[in-house]
Amino acid sequence: MTALRLRAVLFDSGGVLMRPIGGRWNPRADFEATVLAHAPSVTPAELAAAVAAGDRFFESAISTPAQDDYHRLMLNHIGVTPTPGLLADLTRPVDPAAVLETFPDVLGTLQELRRRGVRMAVVSDAWADLPALHAGLGLGSFFEVYAISAELDCTKPDSRM
The missing domain is CATH 1.10.150 (DNA polymerase; domain 1)
Structure with a gap:
Protein backbone atom coordinates (compact mmCIF):
# COMPACT_ATOMS: atom_id res chain seq x y z
CA MET A 1 0.00 0.00 0.00
CA THR A 2 1.32 3.42 -0.97
CA ALA A 3 1.08 6.28 1.50
CA LEU A 4 -0.65 9.42 0.27
CA ARG A 5 1.39 12.59 0.42
CA LEU A 6 -0.47 15.63 1.69
CA ARG A 7 0.20 18.49 -0.75
CA ALA A 8 -1.94 21.36 0.52
CA VAL A 9 -4.17 22.34 3.41
CA LEU A 10 -6.81 25.06 3.54
CA PHE A 11 -7.43 26.45 7.02
CA ASP A 12 -10.22 28.53 8.42
CA SER A 13 -8.90 31.08 10.88
CA GLY A 14 -11.37 31.74 13.66
CA GLY A 15 -11.91 28.75 15.90
CA VAL A 16 -9.23 26.79 14.06
CA LEU A 17 -6.02 28.79 14.21
CA MET A 18 -6.96 31.45 16.73
CA ARG A 19 -9.66 32.54 19.13
CA PRO A 20 -10.66 35.82 20.74
CA ILE A 21 -9.47 36.49 24.25
CA GLY A 22 -12.67 36.78 26.26
CA GLY A 23 -14.64 34.61 23.84
CA ARG A 24 -16.26 37.21 21.56
CA TRP A 25 -15.17 37.78 17.96
CA ASN A 26 -17.19 40.89 17.25
CA PRO A 27 -17.12 43.57 18.20
CA ARG A 28 -13.50 43.62 19.25
CA ALA A 29 -12.86 43.20 22.99
CA ASP A 30 -12.18 46.92 23.49
CA VAL A 94 -3.96 47.15 18.37
CA ASP A 95 -1.45 44.43 19.10
CA PRO A 96 -3.26 41.28 17.92
CA ALA A 97 -2.02 39.47 21.03
CA ALA A 98 -4.09 41.90 23.13
CA VAL A 99 -7.36 40.57 21.69
CA LEU A 100 -6.51 37.21 20.08
CA GLU A 101 -4.61 34.05 20.91
CA THR A 102 -3.59 31.00 18.91
CA PHE A 103 -4.61 27.56 20.05
CA PRO A 104 -1.76 25.78 21.85
CA ASP A 105 -0.95 23.26 19.09
CA VAL A 106 -1.22 25.60 16.09
CA LEU A 107 2.35 26.86 15.77
CA GLY A 108 3.89 23.39 16.11
CA THR A 109 1.43 21.93 13.59
CA LEU A 110 2.13 24.67 11.04
CA GLN A 111 5.87 24.24 11.49
CA GLU A 112 5.60 20.49 10.92
CA LEU A 113 3.43 20.93 7.82
CA ARG A 114 5.93 23.42 6.40
CA ARG A 115 8.80 21.01 7.19
CA ARG A 116 6.94 18.36 5.17
CA GLY A 117 6.54 20.72 2.23
CA VAL A 118 2.77 21.10 2.58
CA ARG A 119 1.40 24.27 0.99
CA MET A 120 -1.04 26.20 3.19
CA ALA A 121 -3.73 28.83 2.65
CA VAL A 122 -6.54 30.44 4.64
CA VAL A 123 -10.22 30.63 3.66
CA SER A 124 -12.10 32.76 6.16
CA ASP A 125 -15.18 34.89 6.68
CA ALA A 126 -13.17 37.84 7.97
CA TRP A 127 -12.16 41.43 7.40
CA ALA A 128 -9.29 42.33 5.14
CA ASP A 129 -6.85 42.81 8.03
CA LEU A 130 -6.70 39.06 8.74
CA PRO A 131 -3.19 38.62 7.23
CA ALA A 132 -1.90 41.41 9.47
CA LEU A 133 -3.52 39.79 12.51
CA HIS A 134 -1.89 36.49 11.63
CA ALA A 135 1.47 38.23 11.19
CA GLY A 136 1.09 39.80 14.63
CA LEU A 137 0.46 36.37 16.13
CA GLY A 138 3.45 34.80 14.34
CA LEU A 139 1.35 32.87 11.81
CA GLY A 140 1.56 34.98 8.66
CA SER A 141 4.64 33.40 7.12
CA PHE A 142 3.00 29.99 6.86
CA PHE A 143 0.29 30.89 4.34
CA GLU A 144 0.73 31.44 0.62
CA VAL A 145 -2.68 32.95 -0.02
CA TYR A 146 -5.80 34.19 1.74
CA ALA A 147 -9.41 34.02 0.53
CA ILE A 148 -11.22 36.55 2.72
CA SER A 149 -14.94 37.18 2.57
CA ALA A 150 -14.65 40.96 2.97
CA GLU A 151 -12.47 41.07 -0.14
CA LEU A 152 -14.50 38.58 -2.18
CA ASP A 153 -17.89 40.06 -1.18
CA CYS A 154 -19.33 36.67 -0.20
CA THR A 155 -19.16 34.20 2.66
CA LYS A 156 -18.66 30.47 2.97
CA PRO A 157 -20.05 28.20 1.58
CA ASP A 158 -20.27 30.36 -1.57
CA SER A 159 -18.12 28.68 -4.23
CA ARG A 160 -16.21 31.93 -4.82
CA MET A 161 -14.64 31.45 -1.42
Whole structure:
Protein backbone atom coordinates (compact mmCIF):
# COMPACT_ATOMS: atom_id res chain seq x y z
CA MET A 1 0.00 0.00 0.00
CA THR A 2 1.32 3.42 -0.97
CA ALA A 3 1.08 6.28 1.50
CA LEU A 4 -0.65 9.42 0.27
CA ARG A 5 1.39 12.59 0.42
CA LEU A 6 -0.47 15.63 1.69
CA ARG A 7 0.20 18.49 -0.75
CA ALA A 8 -1.94 21.36 0.52
CA VAL A 9 -4.17 22.34 3.41
CA LEU A 10 -6.81 25.06 3.54
CA PHE A 11 -7.43 26.45 7.02
CA ASP A 12 -10.22 28.53 8.42
CA SER A 13 -8.90 31.08 10.88
CA GLY A 14 -11.37 31.74 13.66
CA GLY A 15 -11.91 28.75 15.90
CA VAL A 16 -9.23 26.79 14.06
CA LEU A 17 -6.02 28.79 14.21
CA MET A 18 -6.96 31.45 16.73
CA ARG A 19 -9.66 32.54 19.13
CA PRO A 20 -10.66 35.82 20.74
CA ILE A 21 -9.47 36.49 24.25
CA GLY A 22 -12.67 36.78 26.26
CA GLY A 23 -14.64 34.61 23.84
CA ARG A 24 -16.26 37.21 21.56
CA TRP A 25 -15.17 37.78 17.96
CA ASN A 26 -17.19 40.89 17.25
CA PRO A 27 -17.12 43.57 18.20
CA ARG A 28 -13.50 43.62 19.25
CA ALA A 29 -12.86 43.20 22.99
CA ASP A 30 -12.18 46.92 23.49
CA PHE A 31 -15.53 48.02 22.00
CA GLU A 32 -17.19 48.93 25.30
CA ALA A 33 -14.20 50.86 26.68
CA THR A 34 -13.79 52.75 23.41
CA VAL A 35 -17.46 53.74 23.25
CA LEU A 36 -17.41 54.81 26.90
CA ALA A 37 -14.35 57.00 26.29
CA HIS A 38 -16.44 58.94 23.74
CA ALA A 39 -19.88 58.62 25.36
CA PRO A 40 -19.47 58.07 29.13
CA SER A 41 -23.21 58.06 29.85
CA VAL A 42 -23.84 54.85 27.89
CA THR A 43 -25.03 52.10 30.22
CA PRO A 44 -23.93 48.45 30.29
CA ALA A 45 -27.42 47.49 29.09
CA GLU A 46 -27.12 49.82 26.10
CA LEU A 47 -23.69 48.40 25.24
CA ALA A 48 -25.15 44.88 25.40
CA ALA A 49 -28.01 46.00 23.13
CA ALA A 50 -25.49 47.44 20.66
CA VAL A 51 -23.58 44.14 20.57
CA ALA A 52 -26.84 42.21 20.06
CA ALA A 53 -27.79 44.54 17.17
CA GLY A 54 -24.35 43.95 15.65
CA ASP A 55 -24.81 40.19 15.97
CA ARG A 56 -28.14 40.37 14.10
CA PHE A 57 -26.52 42.53 11.41
CA PHE A 58 -23.75 39.96 10.92
CA GLU A 59 -26.21 37.06 10.82
CA SER A 60 -28.27 38.70 8.07
CA ALA A 61 -25.30 39.81 5.94
CA ILE A 62 -24.47 37.98 2.71
CA SER A 63 -20.82 39.05 3.00
CA THR A 64 -18.66 40.39 5.79
CA PRO A 65 -19.85 43.99 6.25
CA ALA A 66 -17.48 46.95 6.25
CA GLN A 67 -16.29 47.62 9.79
CA ASP A 68 -17.48 51.22 9.78
CA ASP A 69 -20.97 50.12 8.64
CA TYR A 70 -21.04 47.52 11.40
CA HIS A 71 -19.96 50.02 14.05
CA ARG A 72 -22.36 52.72 12.77
CA LEU A 73 -25.29 50.33 13.04
CA MET A 74 -24.43 49.43 16.65
CA LEU A 75 -23.82 53.02 17.69
CA ASN A 76 -26.98 54.31 16.01
CA HIS A 77 -28.94 51.52 17.72
CA ILE A 78 -28.08 53.02 21.12
CA GLY A 79 -28.23 56.68 20.09
CA VAL A 80 -24.48 57.36 20.00
CA THR A 81 -23.32 59.52 17.10
CA PRO A 82 -20.74 57.59 15.06
CA THR A 83 -18.24 60.46 14.72
CA PRO A 84 -15.17 59.99 12.55
CA GLY A 85 -13.02 59.98 15.71
CA LEU A 86 -15.06 57.26 17.38
CA LEU A 87 -15.12 55.13 14.23
CA ALA A 88 -11.34 55.54 13.90
CA ASP A 89 -10.82 54.54 17.53
CA LEU A 90 -12.97 51.43 17.09
CA THR A 91 -10.72 50.24 14.25
CA ARG A 92 -7.39 51.61 15.45
CA PRO A 93 -4.57 49.13 15.21
CA VAL A 94 -3.96 47.15 18.37
CA ASP A 95 -1.45 44.43 19.10
CA PRO A 96 -3.26 41.28 17.92
CA ALA A 97 -2.02 39.47 21.03
CA ALA A 98 -4.09 41.90 23.13
CA VAL A 99 -7.36 40.57 21.69
CA LEU A 100 -6.51 37.21 20.08
CA GLU A 101 -4.61 34.05 20.91
CA THR A 102 -3.59 31.00 18.91
CA PHE A 103 -4.61 27.56 20.05
CA PRO A 104 -1.76 25.78 21.85
CA ASP A 105 -0.95 23.26 19.09
CA VAL A 106 -1.22 25.60 16.09
CA LEU A 107 2.35 26.86 15.77
CA GLY A 108 3.89 23.39 16.11
CA THR A 109 1.43 21.93 13.59
CA LEU A 110 2.13 24.67 11.04
CA GLN A 111 5.87 24.24 11.49
CA GLU A 112 5.60 20.49 10.92
CA LEU A 113 3.43 20.93 7.82
CA ARG A 114 5.93 23.42 6.40
CA ARG A 115 8.80 21.01 7.19
CA ARG A 116 6.94 18.36 5.17
CA GLY A 117 6.54 20.72 2.23
CA VAL A 118 2.77 21.10 2.58
CA ARG A 119 1.40 24.27 0.99
CA MET A 120 -1.04 26.20 3.19
CA ALA A 121 -3.73 28.83 2.65
CA VAL A 122 -6.54 30.44 4.64
CA VAL A 123 -10.22 30.63 3.66
CA SER A 124 -12.10 32.76 6.16
CA ASP A 125 -15.18 34.89 6.68
CA ALA A 126 -13.17 37.84 7.97
CA TRP A 127 -12.16 41.43 7.40
CA ALA A 128 -9.29 42.33 5.14
CA ASP A 129 -6.85 42.81 8.03
CA LEU A 130 -6.70 39.06 8.74
CA PRO A 131 -3.19 38.62 7.23
CA ALA A 132 -1.90 41.41 9.47
CA LEU A 133 -3.52 39.79 12.51
CA HIS A 134 -1.89 36.49 11.63
CA ALA A 135 1.47 38.23 11.19
CA GLY A 136 1.09 39.80 14.63
CA LEU A 137 0.46 36.37 16.13
CA GLY A 138 3.45 34.80 14.34
CA LEU A 139 1.35 32.87 11.81
CA GLY A 140 1.56 34.98 8.66
CA SER A 141 4.64 33.40 7.12
CA PHE A 142 3.00 29.99 6.86
CA PHE A 143 0.29 30.89 4.34
CA GLU A 144 0.73 31.44 0.62
CA VAL A 145 -2.68 32.95 -0.02
CA TYR A 146 -5.80 34.19 1.74
CA ALA A 147 -9.41 34.02 0.53
CA ILE A 148 -11.22 36.55 2.72
CA SER A 149 -14.94 37.18 2.57
CA ALA A 150 -14.65 40.96 2.97
CA GLU A 151 -12.47 41.07 -0.14
CA LEU A 152 -14.50 38.58 -2.18
CA ASP A 153 -17.89 40.06 -1.18
CA CYS A 154 -19.33 36.67 -0.20
CA THR A 155 -19.16 34.20 2.66
CA LYS A 156 -18.66 30.47 2.97
CA PRO A 157 -20.05 28.20 1.58
CA ASP A 158 -20.27 30.36 -1.57
CA SER A 159 -18.12 28.68 -4.23
CA ARG A 160 -16.21 31.93 -4.82
CA MET A 161 -14.64 31.45 -1.42
